[in-house]
Amino acid sequence: MPRSPDQVIRPEVLALSAYHVPPAKGMVKLDAMENPYSLPPELRSEIARLAGEAAINRYPDANAASLKDVLRSALPIPDGMDIVLGNGSDEIIQLIALAVAKPEAVLMSVEPAFVMFRMIATFARMKYVGVPLKADFTLDVDAMLDAIVRHEPALIFIAYPNNPTGNLFDAAAILRIIEAAPGLVVVDEAYHAFAGASFMDRLAQYPNLLLMRTLSKLGLAGLRLGMLVGRKEWLTHFEKLRLPYNVGVITQSIAERVLQHHEVLLRQANVIRTERAVMIERLSVIGGIHAFPTDANFILFRVNEATQVFEKLKRRGVLIKNLNGSHPLLKNCLRVTVGTPGENACFLDMLKASLAEFEPASPLPSY
Numbered sequence: 005m006p007r008s009p010d011q012v013i014r015p016e017v018l019a020l021s022a023y024h025v026p027p028a029k030g031m032v033k034l035d036a037m038e039n040p041y042s043l044p045p046e047l048r049s050e051i052a053r054l055a056g057e058a059a060i061n062r063y064p065d066a067n068a069a070s071l072k073d074v075l076r077s078a079l080p081i082p083d084g085m086d087i088v089l090g091n092g093s094d095e096i097i098q099l100i101a102l103a104v105a106k107p108e109a110v111l112m113s114v115e116p117a118f119v120m121f122r123m124i125a126t127f128a129r130m131k132y133v134g135v136p137l138k139a140d141f142t143l144d145v146d147a148m149l150d151a152i153v154r155h156e157p158a159l160i161f162i163a164y165p166n167n168p169t170g171n172l173f174d175a176a177a178i179l180r181i182i183e184a185a186p187g188l189v190v191v192d193e194a195y196h197a198f199a200g201a202s203f204m205d206r207l208a209q210y211p212n213l214l215l216m217r218t219l220s221k222l223g224l225a226g227l228r229l230g231m232l233v234g235r236k237e238w239l240t241h242f243e244k245l246r247l248p249y250n251v252g253v254i255t256q257s258i259a260e261r262v263l264q265h266h267e268v269l270l271r272q273a274n275v276i277r278t279e280r281a282v283m284i285e286r287l288s289v290i291g292g293i294h295a296f297p298t299d300a301n302f303i304l305f306r307v308n309e310a311t312q313v314f315e316k317l318k319r320r321g322v323l324i325k326n327l328n329g330s331h332p333l334l335k336n337c338l339r340v341t342v343g344t345p346g347e348n349a350c351f352l353d354m355l356k357a358s359l360a361e362f363e364p365a366s367p368l369p370s371y
Contacts, residue, residue, distance in 0.1 A: 016126050016129075017126070017127075020123065020126060023119070023120070023123070026323065028323050030321065031318075031321055031322065031323040032321055032322045032323065032343070032347050032350050032351060033323050033341075033343075034322065034323060034324050034340050034341040034342075034343050034347060034348075034351055035323045035324050035325045035339075035340075035341060036225075036325075036341065037167075037195075037220075037221055037300070037301055037302050037341050038220075038221070038223075038225050038341065039221065039222060039223035039225070039269075039272055039273075039276065039301070040276075040341075040342075040343040040344045040347060041223060041272045041275070041344070043223065043262065043268065044268060047261075047262065047265060047268065050261060051258050051261065051262070054257045054258060054261055055254055055257070055258070058253050058254055058257055059253060060253055060254070062253070063248075063249050063253075064249050064251060064252055064253040064255075064256055065256065066248055066249055068089050068251050068256050070256070070260055071089070071251075071256045071259055071260045071263075072087050072089070074259075074260050074263045074264060075087060075231065075263065078263045078264075078266040079204070079217065079233075080204075081204070081233055082204065082205065082207055082208055084208065084235075084236075085207055085208075085233050085234060085235065085236075086233070086234065086235065086236045086239040086240075087231055087232070087233055087239070088231065088232040088239050088242050088243060088246060089229065089230070089231050089246075089250070089251050090229075090230040090231065090232070090246070090250065090251075091228050091229075091230070091250050091251065092218065092220065092228040092229070092230045093192065093194060093216055093217075093218045093220070093230035094120050094124070094230070095230060095246075095250065096216055096230045096231070096232045097120055097121065097124050097161070097190075097216075098124050098127060098128070099232075099242045099245045099246055100159060100188070100190060100214075100232070100242060101124050101125060101127070101128035101130055101159065102128050102245050103241055103242055103244075103245055104130075104158040104159050104187065104188065105128040105129055105130050105158075106158065108131065109130050109131070109157075109158040109159070110130065110131045110132075110133055110155045110156065110157040110158060110159075111124075111125040111128075111130040111131070111132050111133070111157065111158070111159045111160075111161070112132075112133045112134075112135065112151060112152070112155060112157035112159070112160045112161075113132075113133075113134055113135070113160065113161045113162065114134065114135050114136070114137050114143065114144075114148070114162065114166070115134035115135065115136050115137065115331060115333075116137070116168055116169065116327075116330065116331040116333055116334055117134065117161070117163060117166060117167070118161070118163055118167045118168075118192065119330075121161045122134065130158075130159075131155075133151060133155050133157065135147050135148050135151045136333065137166075137169070137333060139333065141166070141169040141171050141296065141333070142171070142173065142174070143173040143174060143177050143178070145174075145177040145180060145181070148177075148181055149180065149181070149184050152181070152184050152185055152186070153184075156186050156187075157185065157186070157187055158186075158187040158188065159187055159188050159190065160181065160185055160187070160188070160189045160190070161190050161192060162178060162181070162189065162190070162191050162192065163191075163192040163193075163194065163195075164178065164191050164192065164193055164199070164201070164202075164203065165195045165198075165199050165298070165299040165300045167194065167195070167300065167302075168302075168304060168325070168327055168334070168337075168339050169296065169298075169304055170195075170296060170297070170298030170299060170300040170302055170303065170304050170339075171296070171297055171298065171299060172199055172201055172299045175201070175203075178191070178203070179206075179210075182206075182210050182212065182213055183210075185212060187212065188212050188213075188214060188238070189210075189212055189213055189214070190214045190215070190216055190232075191203045191213065191214070191215050191216070192216045193215060193216060193217050194216070194217070194218045194220070194221055195221055195299070195300035195301060196217060197221065197222050197269070197270065197273040198221070198273055198276060198277055198280070198299060198300050198301045199299040199300065200299075201299070202215075203215055204233070207233065207234060207235070211235065213234070214232055214233065214234035214235075214238060214239075215232070215233045215234060216230065216231070216232055216233075217230070217231050217233065218230045218231070219259060219263075221300075221301055222269045222272075222273065223269050223272055224258075224259060224262060224269075227254075227255045227258060227259055228255065229251065229255055229259050273301075276301050276342050277301075279342050279343075279344075279345060279348060280298065280301065280303065280342045282345075282348070283303055283340075283342055283348055283352075284297075284298070284303060286352055287303065287305055287352070290352075290355065290356060290359070291359075292307055292308055292359060293305055293306070293307050293355075293359075294306045294307075301341060301342050302339050302340060302341045302342060303339070303340050303342065304327070304334075304337055304338075304339050305337065305338055305339075305340070306335075306336050306337050306338075307336060307338060307359070308336060308362070309336070309362060310326065310327075310328040310335075310336040310337060310338050311326055311328050311329070312362075313338065313355070313358050313359065314326040314328070314338055316357075316358035316361065317351075317354055317355065317358055320354040320357065320358065321354070322350060322351050322354045322355075324338055324339060324340040324341070324351070325338065325339040325340070326338055327339055
């Protein structure tokens with residue numbers, strides 16, 4: 005008699021919950037850190053032509069050589085550094101973890117952090133160590149350095165800015181971690197366009213430093229293109245684990261053409277940064293709300309009865325991210341993506357309407 009799934013599948017996988025993506029049809033969608041702006045009409049027309057001419061009957065260029073050349077210029081990537089491309093950053097994280105997952109190997113990050121760091125550690129059978137941030141979401145450098153000595157991690161992921169908190173960690177503190185780490189340190193710069201800070205120019209200085217980027221937050225989330233930048237001595241081995249033809253013909257063609265107009269994406273990022281400042285200001289005057297500083301395209305805020313507020317917003321047609329209960333430091337926290345001015349105004353109006361249903365208002369506790 006065939007065995008059941010719980011007899012065949014690894015117990016740590018049985019214990020996992022799948023990454024949840026809620027339905028958003030008909031909603032003001034501010035939950036996934038997407039760029040809310042479409043590309044200009046002339047560029048969309050060019051993309052339509054490229055899609056129509058794409059040789060979808062053929063496999064894509066396995067090395068994506070032409071796209072990599074454009075990326076080198078657009079980012080820009082320092083001379084002497086290689087690129088590995090992935091189906092989003094998630095695949096890149098998984099490639100690295102699989103490559104270093106010797107028995108008892110440790111993957112380390114901060115907490116709270118991008119949930120896929122922990123999940124992929126499980127996929128790769130690595131031990132995961134999460135070092136809590138301070139109460140204000142800043143990096144606890146002493147705790148990180150102590151954890152490095154105790155656990156000797158093969159791999160450390162640090163998001164810069166951090167997700168879900170939105171803040172940039174102190175660069176000098178990150179350099180201390182890189183210098184102390186016995187293995188790789190990967191700095192995830194998914195939100196680089198909204199922060200104006202990067203470790204790209206440090207790659208040549210630190211042999212154990214790698215850098216991740218994605219085009220998802222810039223406005224190309226549907227293409228699913230992530231990249232790893234670093235020394236050939238590392239990336240050669242990660243290429244061995246990359247599945248053949250993982251970046252499709254359409255993705256390569258469209259990403260290459262849009263990146264030739266990189267300034268369009270950067271202008272949109274600047275608009276989002278401007279609207280982010282407006283959102284922070286408007287949130288700060290709403291009673292019972294504490295909005296945290298952010299260098300990303302989203303805002304983390306704390307509010308009493310966060311889960312109830314989240315549900316009330318959903319009923320009013322606005323979808324944001326409920327982080328309450330995901331980590332002790334995120335008690336009563338919600339996260340909202342910066343959208344268009346109209347979307348943001350709708351969110352603020354619906355937030356005020358939702359809060360008005362809680363009477364009498366109680367003061368926001370400190371954590």
